[in-house]
Amino acid sequence: MAQKKSKSINISQFINVHKLCLDNELDVFNKEQIQKWREIKRPSINRVGLEIIGHFEHDDIDKNIIGFGTKESTLMNTIPREELENNLKKIFEYLPPLIICSSGVSENNKKLILKHANNTETPVVFVDTKLSFITTTVGIYIAENFAPEDFVHGSLVIINGVGVLIIGDSGVGKSEAVLELIQRGHMFVSDDSVIIKRIGNSFIGVSPEITKNILEARGLGLINIKSIYGEKSVKDKTNIDLVIELKKDENTNFDRLGNENYFYNVLNGKIKKILIPIKLGRNTASLIEVATSLYISKKDGVDAFQQIQERIKNEQ
Structure with missing residues (x-):
């Protein structure tokens, strides 16, 4: 089940970790005026056009970052x-957690905004870029932090650009297969457990902080993938495009022709799933690679099952 909990982001944390894809970290212009950092409680950036002209129709200004643009x-x-x-006095009396002024705000208006911000100990950030860019980059960061999430027992890798969540019973060989995939040049995200976050119809997988970059292989123990295989072998997160389930059960009805549609249900959504039977002597990593290639091929419109069906029709 998804974990439903009230979330917030402290502005001090937000400032320290987020860079807006710029060359330098966000810098609060009036940090000397701030006695206590407030909390972001909503996953969006508000624009206060109505409030600027005197229409105050909602009372959630205290929960969102406020953006001023052109x-x-x-x-x-x-x-x-x-x-x-x-x-402006009314806007700032709500005590918004943070004000971001883009390059479109005039110097005179920046001074006016800063005046009211100082009066209410509201942090202000000036950035030399458009507010639309800020809204997109900051919005993604905030949305991920507020997104519903679930913990899944499995491993997560990136194979030829596809985020693949590998699941299966304990002892089925997930970690060993992942280790071989890394040796073949694919990227590692997480082993044993994955945090899945849903943003719209997209599912993002990240590693729990305590096991980040760490893989456990039977007989070898804990392996720091980043230190052994290099920085390019790991990634902090990825979209989950495909789920591959490894199954030992001989009684399972596996898809022999590739025309079955299986899905992995998570966070009230679903992700395409492929079942792979595990037997002694089969190379699991190779099968996972091929399954991922088949997924890519079908997305590109190449489906061997459909081709066979068409050939049968043509011969009739």
Whole structure:
């Protein structure tokens, strides 16, 4: 079951770890004025165009990052100074956790925003980029932190650009197969357990922090993949595109023709799944590679089963 819990992100943590894909970390311009860092409680960035002109229709300004961009700056220039001051005062009285001003905000309006921010000990960040870019990059980061999540027993690798979650009963050989896949040049994300987060219709897999970069192989113990195979052999997270389930059960009805549709259900959604029978003497890593290639091939419109069906029709 998905873990439902109330989440928040402390602004101090957010500032320290997030870089907006820029060359330098976010820097709070008025950090000396801040006595206590607030919490982000909603996974979005609010734009306050209505509030700038005096329409306060919601009371969640205290829960979201507030973004000021070109539109907001232009709107501020159309409002009489006294009215604008009153409206900005009301906005900041909600105590928003953070203000981000983009490159589209004029210097005069930045000074006005900073004035009210200092009066309410609200941190302000000035960035030299468009607000749409900030909204996208910050939005992804926040969405991942607030996304519903579940813990799954399995291993996660990236094979030819495809995020593959490998599941199966304990002792079926998941970790050994993953180790061989890494030796073949594929990328490692997590072993034994995977945190899955759902954002829209996408599923993102990450490793629990305590086992990050670590793989356990029977007879060998714990292996630090990054230190042995290099930084290019690991990745912090990946979209999960395909689930491969390794099965020992001889009574399982496996897909012989490749025309069955199996799915892995997680977080009220589903991911394409392929069942692979495990028998003595079979190379599991090779089978996983081939299964992933078949998945890619079908996405590209090449389906061997359909080709056989068409050939049968043509011969009739």
